[in-house]
Amino acid sequence: MHREPLSPRAPRSRIGHDEPMAYFYCLKHNTVEGDEGCKASDRLGPYESEAEASRALDTAHEKSKAWDEDPKWNDDAPPAGSPE
Numbered sequence: 406m407h408r409e410p411l412s413p414r415a416p417r418s419r420i421g422h423d424e425p426m427a428y429f430y431c432l433k434h435n436t437v438e439g440d441e442g443c444k445a446s447d448r449l450g451p452y453e454s455e456a457e458a459s460r461a462l463d464t465a466h467e468k469s470k471a472w473d474e475d476p477k478w479n480d481d482a483p484p485a486g487s488p489e
Contacts, residue, residue: 427451430461 429450430436431443437458442448449465452458472478 425453428453428455428458430458 426439427450429438429442429448429452431438431448433443433447437455438448449461450458452461457464
């Protein structure tokens, strides 16, 4: 995966100064947060950018829909080789 170099003003993680900051989508406040935000059970992420985090609900919906339509993960479908 290609990563853009960090700009001198890019936010940094509170843990490692060389690591980029992670972004999260807060389900409680419907906002994008940095490392220090609401508790983990109220957030989706981490994401590499604010833009990705802002699309968290759309991404979750898209993945859920894809899994619902995937025959390998569809519990409603009869087992392969069995009569319907």
